[in-house]
Amino acid sequence: MPNSPLPITHLHHIARVTSDPERSAAFYCQVLGFRPIKRPNFNFRGAWLLGYGVQIHIIERRSPAAPTSDEIDTRANHLAFAVDDHGPVLARLDALGIRYHQQVNAGGIPQIFFRDPDGHHIEIGIYPPHPPFIDDGPPA
Template sequence: MLEIEELNHVAIYVKNVEVSSEFYKSILCLSPLPRPDFNFPGAWFRLGSRQELHLIGNRAEDLIFHKRHHFALKIRSASAAEQWLKEKEVAFAGPKPRPDGAIQIFLQDPDGYYIELFEL
């Protein structure tokens, strides 16, 4: 039987590692992690206590993005996140309630990936 213990990381392809890294550091306040010396550009970041976000550089093709394709980050306060994003002048949608009562905010990173921020 397969026993999955946790989601370890999410990997996304980006056009410019430096631009995307700055977004994830300064807007989402993620902490950089050491990364193995792969033969392609990239950056790793801590997501919460045990998960990671891996950026993989040199994406050449354009992709089509839709909110249905996204990753979600649980946050403590949607109102604090809304204020933070306004201060940083980041475009976003919401906050709005999900059918289960969670409050969600959607934003896009420099490559167009959708990110859901949600408060339970």
């Protein structure tokens, strides 16, 4: 059945490569409220975090590379998290001195974009319920 959805039950984890796993783990815990969870004893540094029903696996980069720019690109690969109110997010980012870009996109969605210490983009949005499927078929 080529058009049948895969039997996926949920998103398990997102991996983030970093030159400084401790710094990145602290960022995701302090800024976004993730909590450390046990991780196998791999032969490289890293951390596993859990929050909002999804894990973030922080993985030490083999060869350190700094971000090429500090520009916030709203069209770059990014993680997106949903909130009901941007107020607490803005207060936290301001208190921590994290630079961000705030906008309302063409679909009317209020968004905040910022970067983690390794330059990975993060979006926080106030999203409506999921829109209907284009083909009215069953969800994946």
